Amino acid sequence: MIQFFQVYKTYPGNIEALADISLKIEKGEFVFITGPSGAGKTTLLKLIIRAERPDRGEILVNGRNIARLKNSQIPLLRREVGFVFQDFKLLNHKTVYENIALVLEALKYKKREITKRVRQILRVVGLEEWVIKQTPLKLSGGEQQRVATARALVKSPSILLADEPTGNLDPGLTVEIMNLLEKVNHLGTTVLVATHDTNLVAKYKKRALPLYRGKLVG
Amino acid sequence: MGAFYFIRRALRDIKDNGLTHLLSIGTIAISFFLFASFLLVSINFDSFLQAWEKKVQIVLYLKDGVAKKRILQIEKEIQKQEEVQQVKYISKRKAMESFKRDLAPYGGLLEGLKEEVFPASLEIKLGEPFRTPERIKALAARLNKIKDVEEAQYGGIWLERFSIFLYILRWGAWVLGAVLVIIIVTVTANTVRLTLLNKRAEIEIMKLVGATDAFVKLPLYLEGGLQGLFGAGVSLLLLFLLFRFFSLKISPYLSLYFGQLRLSFLSPDLIAGIMGVGLASGLLGGLLSLQKAAEV
Ligand SMILES: Nc1ncnc2c1ncn2[C@@H]1O[C@H](COP(=O)(O)OP(=O)(O)OP(=O)(O)O)[C@@H](O)[C@H]1O
Numbered sequence: 001m002i003q004f005f006q007v008y009k010t011y012p013g014n015i016e017a018l019a020d021i022s023l024k025i026e027k028g029e030f031v032f033i034t035g036p037s038g039a040g041k042t043t044l045l046k047l048i049i050r051a052e053r054p055d056r057g058e059i060l061v062n063g064r065n066i067a068r069l070k071n072s073q074i075p076l077l078r079r080e081v082g083f084v085f086q087d088f089k090l091l092n093h094k095t096v097y098e099n100i101a102l103v104l105e106a107l108k109y110k111k112r113e114i115t116k117r118v119r120q121i122l123r124v125v126g127l128e129e130w131v132i133k134q135t136p137l138k139l140s141g142g143e144q145q146r147v148a149t150a151r152a153l154v155k156s157p158s159i160l161l162a163d164e165p166t167g168n169l170d171p172g173l174t175v176e177i178m179n180l181l182e183k184v185n186h187l188g189t190t191v192l193v194a195t196h197d198t199n200l201v202a203k204y205k206k207r208a209l210p211l212y213r214g215k216l217v218g
Numbered sequence: 219m220g221a222f223y224f225i226r227r228a229l230r231d232i233k234d235n236g237l238t239h240l241l242s243i244g245t246i247a248i249s250f251f252l253f254a255s256f257l258l259v260s261i262n263f264d265s266f267l268q269a270w271e272k273k274v275q276i277v278l279y280l281k282d283g284v285a286k287k288r289i290l291q292i293e294k295e296i297q298k299q300e301e302v303q304q305v306k307y308i309s310k311r312k313a314m315e316s317f318k319r320d321l322a323p324y325g326g327l328l329e330g331l332k333e334e335v336f337p338a339s340l341e342i343k344l345g346e347p348f349r350t351p352e353r354i355k356a357l358a359a360r361l362n363k364i365k366d367v368e369e370a371q372y373g374g375i376w377l378e379r380f381s382i383f384l385y386i387l388r389w390g391a392w393v394l395g396a397v398l399v400i401i402i403v404t405v406t407a408n409t410v411r412l413t414l415l416n417k418r419a420e421i422e423i424m425k426l427v428g429a430t431d432a433f434v435k436l437p438l439y440l441e442g443g444l445q446g447l448f449g450a451g452v453s454l455l456l457l458f459l460l461f462r463f464f465s466l467k468i469s470p471y472l473s474l475y476f477g478q479l480r481l482s483f484l485s486p487d488l489i490a491g492i493m494g495v496g497l498a499s500g501l502l503g504g505l506l507s508l509q510k511a512a513e514v
């Protein structure tokens with residue numbers, strides 16, 4: 001469960017990214033965060049994994065008080081939350097396998113377990129075996145998107161945050177990625193999708209939290 | 219996933235950034251080489267000096283025709299000196315016999331040799347604490363003044379200068395050692411900082427997916443430590459090869475002049491110590507650079 005209570009976030013330079021945000025997302029929900037570019041969608045997602053700190057307000061994630069989290073507790077929080085970054089944040093000099101394995105290494109999985117899980121998750125996101133040894137830049141945008149999604153999912157998070165997961169994809173691929181996210185959601189993971197694509201929101205008929213200039217509207 | 223996992227990651231970091239690490243390991247190796255060779259030379263000089271000190275004696279040649287009674291008197295007088303451990307009288311005859319024994323292979327030449335040619339002498343052994351060049355020199359000067367003594371002789375006065383040289387060498391080694399630690403710490407701190415810069419993206423991602431601080435930082439500490447260790451190892455290997463070459467090819471010639479040289483390499487304790495210093499200062503360098511970049 002995710003809860004925001006009157007959360008404010010201002011970036012250096014007096015850029016007010018979020019103001020007075022209060023919201024509640026139940027366990028197992030599928031929610032869109034919508035709004036035009038610059039509305040504060042990415043900022044909202046980043047607050048959930050403490051990649052950014054709120055200036056004011058309280059944030060609860062799976063019973064943890066994020067604003068007051070001790071540094072040593074941050075890794076524990078991040079293990080429960082998968083994040084598909086808007087810019088993927090894949091390591092371009094490493095193979096797809098290494099990119100995904102890195103997460104499990106960081107969580108101290110055994111080598112055998114890592115190999116098994118990486119293969120498994122690549123099948124789940126619909127990537128074929130040959131992709132494993134490629135570096136991300138050799139792949140298409142849609143394939144990179146899936147690798148990024150696989151990396152977020154490989155640690156079996158209870159919450160998945162996807163920032164513009166269909167941002168640069170053609171309609172066919174968009175459907176595939178959305179199907180994947182719905183599948184993950186059906187398996188019990190809470191899913192938050194940030195998107196500026198109003199058609200997408202209209203099509204999937206999920207709860208939507210519209211942001212505009214840092215405020216929740218409607 | 220144990221220590222080996224982190225060492226593997228540290229090694230991978232080193233490999234990923236090969237040239238930088240090669241340069242820093244090279245720098246460390248050169249500084250270590252200087253330090254270790256100072257140490258090696260001073261240790262060998264030291265044992266050389268000690269061997270000499272064990273053998274050292276003063277030979278007191280007596281004037282011709284000194285009466286037996288007078289010789290006993292001189293012996294007593296010498297015995298009273300605190301430095302003296304043992305005095306042994308060598309008569310003309312004995313002197314000749316030992317000379318002949320030493321030169322037996324050249325037998326024929328010695329046929330007509332008369333014992334008159336050899337002066338009688340007193341061989342004086344010194345007590346252990348007094349076997350230093352300074353004490354020997356002082357004692358010999360005193361003995362020289364005894365009546366009926368022709369001359370007090372002792373070998374290796376040049377060793378006196380040697381011991382001063384040794385002293386300087388030893389101090390040099392420690393000063394170098396201190397400089398060395400500073401060099402290693404600086405060099406490793408710098409390369410670790412470079413790795414940190416190169417791996418910024420990877421480190422950011424690792425932290426975003428839930429890696430702990432220790433997990434991210436441990437390989438970087440180790441990287442510093444391994445650099446120090448490799449540098450020390452390379453320098454010791456180099457020094458050892460040079461030492462082998464020297465003791466096989468060059469020391470036989472030196473033996474002609476200085477008697478049997480028994481050269482020894484650094485003891486296992488010292489080798490372990492040097493590797494330890496490398497490891498420790500490397501780890502310290504890693505620590506410093508990570509401290510500076512506190513929030514990675
Ligand atoms: N690190 C930062 N430093 C300063 N300002 C920032 C930073 N990150 C975001 N901002 C600003 O905060 C505001 C909200 O940004 P945010 O990235 O959350 O928007 P967004 O809704 O994700 O936009 P987009 O759809 O373009 O990704 C914008 O005005 C942006 O310029």
Ligand SMILES: [Mg+2]
Pocket residue numbers: 041042043086163
């Ligand atoms: Mg964004």
